[in-house]
Amino acid sequence: MKPEKQPILSHSPSGSATEHLRPIIDFLTAQGNPPTPRPSYLRLNPDGFYVDRDGVGEFLFEQPLxxxxxxxxxxxxxxxxxxxxxxxxxxxxxxxIMQSRPDFSKPIVWDL
Incomplete structure (x- = not known):
């Protein structure tokens, strides 16, 4: 018998744009996928999402989901x-919610 899946709502009842995604983040973290430290070009919100100037938010993990x-x-x-x-x-x-990608805004330095 398969365990019942936990439903995820398309929105948070509190009006938060991210609260309904927290169970997925907690699950991935518990599976051993650590969150990525904050990229310098993004603002960190209290909910752990990095938000760009257009309001697009990302929660970044070190490893693939x-x-x-x-x-x-x-x-x-x-x-x-x-x-x-x-x-x-x-x-x-x-x-x-995604894996962190390299920051290509910085120049690549080759050690020769």
Whole structure:
């Protein structure tokens, strides 16, 4: 018998744009995927999301997300899903949970 999936709402009853995503973040962290330290070019909100000037928020992890484990554990609404890159994207709230990518805004320095 399969355990029942935990439902994820498409929004938070409190009006928060990220509170409904917290169970997924907590699950991934408990699985051993640590959050990434703050990139210098993004502002950190109290909820742990980095928000750019357009209001797009990202919660960044060091390792790739375990897509299969998240899909097995949570019942996601149609407005929240995975991209081809394995990132979780909440379209209405413009928030994502994803693996940190290298900062390509800095010049690459080659040690020769």
């Amino acid at each position: 375990d897509v299969e484990a998240v899909q097995a554990r949570f019942d996601l609404p149609p407005s929240i899903g995975f991209t081809r890159q394995g990132d979780l994207w909440d379209s209405p709230n413009r928030k994502g």
